[in-house]
Amino acid sequence: MKIAVLPGDGIGTEIVAEAVKVLQVLDLPLEMEQAPVGGAAYELHGHPLPEGTLNLAKSADAILFGAVGDWKYDKLDRPLRPEQAILGLRKHLGLFANFRPAICYEQLVGASSLKPELVAGLDILIIRELTGDIYFGQPRGRRTAVDGLFPGADEAFDTMRYSRPEIERIAHVAFQAARQRGRKVTSVDKANVLETFQFWKDVVIEVHAQYPDVELQHMYVDNAAMQLVKSPKSFDVVVTGNMFGDILSDEASMLTGSIGMLPSASLNDRKQGLYEPSHGSAPDIAGKGIANPLATILSAAMMLRFSLQAPEAADRIESAVKSVLAAGYRTPDIWSEGTQKVGTREMGDAVVAAL
Amino acid sequence: MKIAVLPGDGIGTEIVAEAVKVLQVLDLPLEMEQAPVGGAAYELHGHPLPEGTLNLAKSADAILFGAVGDWKYDKLDRPLRPEQAILGLRKHLGLFANFRPAICYEQLVGASSLKPELVAGLDILIIRELTGDIYFGQPRGRRTAVDGLFPGADEAFDTMRYSRPEIERIAHVAFQAARQRGRKVTSVDKANVLETFQFWKDVVIEVHAQYPDVELQHMYVDNAAMQLVKSPKSFDVVVTGNMFGDILSDEASMLTGSIGMLPSASLNDRKQGLYEPSHGSAPDIAGKGIANPLATILSAAMMLRFSLQAPEAADRIESAVKSVLAAGYRTPDIWSEGTQKVGTREMGDAVVAAL
Ligand SMILES: CC(C)[C@H](C(=O)O)[C@@H](O)C(=O)O
Numbered sequence: 001m002k003i004a005v006l007p008g009d010g011i012g013t014e015i016v017a018e019a020v021k022v023l024q025v026l027d028l029p030l031e032m033e034q035a036p037v038g039g040a041a042y043e044l045h046g047h048p049l050p051e052g053t054l055n056l057a058k059s060a061d062a063i064l065f066g067a068v069g070d071w072k073y074d075k076l077d078r079p080l081r082p083e084q085a086i087l088g089l090r091k092h093l094g095l096f097a098n099f100r101p102a103i104c105y106e107q108l109v110g111a112s113s114l115k116p117e118l119v120a121g122l123d124i125l126i127i128r129e130l131t132g133d134i135y136f137g138q139p140r141g142r143r144t145a146v147d148g149l150f151p152g153a154d155e156a157f158d159t160m161r162y163s164r165p166e167i168e169r170i171a172h173v174a175f176q177a178a179r180q181r182g183r184k185v186t187s188v189d190k191a192n193v194l195e196t197f198q199f200w201k202d203v204v205i206e207v208h209a210q211y212p213d214v215e216l217q218h219m220y221v222d223n224a225a226m227q228l229v230k231s232p233k234s235f236d237v238v239v240t241g242n243m244f245g246d247i248l249s250d251e252a253s254m255l256t257g258s259i260g261m262l263p264s265a266s267l268n269d270r271k272q273g274l275y276e277p278s279h280g281s282a283p284d285i286a287g288k289g290i291a292n293p294l295a296t297i298l299s300a301a302m303m304l305r306f307s308l309q310a311p312e313a314a315d316r317i318e319s320a321v322k323s324v325l326a327a328g329y330r331t332p333d334i335w336s337e338g339t340q341k342v343g344t345r346e347m348g349d350a351v352v353a354a355l
Numbered sequence: 356m357k358i359a360v361l362p363g364d365g366i367g368t369e370i371v372a373e374a375v376k377v378l379q380v381l382d383l384p385l386e387m388e389q390a391p392v393g394g395a396a397y398e399l400h401g402h403p404l405p406e407g408t409l410n411l412a413k414s415a416d417a418i419l420f421g422a423v424g425d426w427k428y429d430k431l432d433r434p435l436r437p438e439q440a441i442l443g444l445r446k447h448l449g450l451f452a453n454f455r456p457a458i459c460y461e462q463l464v465g466a467s468s469l470k471p472e473l474v475a476g477l478d479i480l481i482i483r484e485l486t487g488d489i490y491f492g493q494p495r496g497r498r499t500a501v502d503g504l505f506p507g508a509d510e511a512f513d514t515m516r517y518s519r520p521e522i523e524r525i526a527h528v529a530f531q532a533a534r535q536r537g538r539k540v541t542s543v544d545k546a547n548v549l550e551t552f553q554f555w556k557d558v559v560i561e562v563h564a565q566y567p568d569v570e571l572q573h574m575y576v577d578n579a580a581m582q583l584v585k586s587p588k589s590f591d592v593v594v595t596g597n598m599f600g601d602i603l604s605d606e607a608s609m610l611t612g613s614i615g616m617l618p619s620a621s622l623n624d625r626k627q628g629l630y631e632p633s634h635g636s637a638p639d640i641a642g643k644g645i646a647n648p649l650a651t652i653l654s655a656a657m658m659l660r661f662s663l664q665a666p667e668a669a670d671r672i673e674s675a676v677k678s679v680l681a682a683g684y685r686t687p688d689i690w691s692e693g694t695q696k697v698g699t700r701e702m703g704d705a706v707v708a709a710l
Pocket residue numbers: 083086087246547548577
């Protein structure tokens with residue numbers, strides 16, 4: 001089984017190194033090959049997603065991804081900026097189903113912005129469609145307005161769009177995931193304003209007919225942003241489009257207080273997947289050896305389960321992470337009085353030891 | 356001075372009645388005329404925004420609006436649904452500047468989902484552009500896809516767009532508002548993905564050159580949704596487009612724990628304005644006499660200040676609301692141990708008495 005290892009920028013190299021270390025002690029036939037991506041790839045090859053990196057990713061069973069981005073690339077033309085690498089990988093590999101769990105770890109309840117009783121035991125799964133919507137819709141660009149409020153003025157525009165098969169396949173993913181959990185799906189839309197999301201809602205209702213054992217609820221995106229704050233535990237599986245999912249999954253993961261702990265998976269229809277932490281490249285703490293590697297280590301566990309048919313190894317990693325937390329090890333982002341502050345490498349070592 | 360009073364649906368009639376009562380004791384030359392809107396107007400005239408209501412709104416100096424919507428209208432064709440009234444008023448009156456304060460009242464800190472130290476003293480002003488973006492962009496509709504991932508499939512689409520003058524005028528509004536407050540503006544965009552919001556960012560930077568005394572910060576919308584949870588007090592004025600503003604302003608108002616207290620204003624370039632509470636029509640508690648009228652009463656105060664040149668009367672109302680809270684009166688939504696639970700009418704009476 002072949003894993004493409006793409007550490008990227010900022011803390012990416014540090015956290016991915018720990019996940020690789022963990023994978024190596026598992027005694028599984030894993031072939032890992034590393035390649036540059038994002039700003040690091042731009043520095044070396046003049047492009048955030050060089051052909052060699054893309055080909056490696058395509059040929060692998062799974063991709064272990066760190067993070068990309070740094071302020072120093074803000075001035076580059078858009079196609080050369082680090083985040084284009086992640087958009088390019090999603091598009092070229094057809095990674096349409098993004099799984100973002102928002103879990104509040106028992107020992108980390110206090111780290112949440114929310115009151116403990118609102119987040120203790122929180123376990124939401126946000127499923128974000130990842131290859132459609134306004135992220136990729138054409139046409140887009142700049143032009144002179146011919147109508148609207150200021151005809152003749154310069155304007156910029158983008159196209160939001162979803163086709164029936166795109167909505168159907170992500171709806172199936174959500175209903176099937178709900179069957180493994182609380183059997184409830186909240187489909188988030190803006191059907192009261194957008195044609196795209198009225199259609200989204202209509203198609204989700206049709207697909208739901210095949211899942212009578214799963215409860216389906218519809219919620220407007222503005223209300224969802226509120227309910228996540230008001231009563232996050234009322235959600236089980238949330239399914240939504242690319243743009244709304246971008247916003248709500250980040251909101252939800254920050255609510256848990258443990259964004260440094262949250263993995264994510266992006267899958268295509270062949271179960272090939274890209275696995276990355278939910279947090280970003282954090283250039284402000286890069287190189288200091290203090291980043292939390294657990295989200296990346298848990299992403300490696302998701303990878304073993306979803307793409308590499310090694311669910312037992314995934315379980316072992318997850319238990320190891322739990323025992324490390326129980327033993328009181330904490331990187332600075334999740335540290336609190338009475339626990340032991342450790343760095344990136346020590347945390348990785350602790351997980352290896354627990355294995 | 357003429358006020359169009361549009362109570363609407365659900366709790367709308369109850370809360371607007373209290374605001375009208377408050378306005379009446381001010382001893383100002385206010386002419387108030389009432390008209391149906393939303394579902395109530397659909398029942399009477401077959402349309403959520405009948406011509407008579409629209410004309411009244413156009414001819415008034417200001418509109419006092421309750422709320423619209425009820426599940427029972429969900430099956431209607433979209434142009435007949437209650438929320439079309441509010442979209443129609445925004446469009447026909449050109450109400451492009453939406454002011455949504457997110458304030459955490461001292462006595463209500465405990466009602467927030469967030470830990471007290473994160474919200475005590477919170478005072479953010481979200482300025483949402485309200486007549487552009489994907490809400491009104493053409494073309495939109497359904498069609499057969501000619502390109503994209505599934506050519507030949509049914510698809511639905513919408514157009515996001517902003518022209519230079521639309522961005523310029525809302526940027527001026529934000530910078531000017533910041534001058535009255537903390538002199539900091541956070542412009543929220545998604546410039547890393549959307550052409551529309553790269554243009555937004557470029558134009559906001561240009562306008563900023565005229566406000567060297569105001570600090571300007573740019574933030575991606577997903578990050579903004581996180582930072583609102585993590586450190587809401589780091590914001591002063593937030594300016595963003597119609598769609599992102601819809602989501603973030605609801606998130607921010609729910610963070611305060613006092614959404615039943617938060618007013619809003621939507622202004623055009625002639626300072627004509629629509630004033631409404633930030634919360635919705637709450638059909639589940641309609642007719643029970645328990646809705647909180649304070650957001651609507653505070654909206655009336657904003658109306659006096661922004662559209663009716665009566666800032667002293669506005670101050671008086673705001674002080675009266677504060678003293679009523681200090682005296683311990685609470686509607687059920689903000690009630691806590693040790694305070695006195697009152698209904699909608701008693702709360703209105705208490706404000707009148709305090710005046
Ligand atoms: C970097 C950016 C393009 C990306 C997105 O918007 O999808 C990121 O925010 C994410 O959620 O993975």
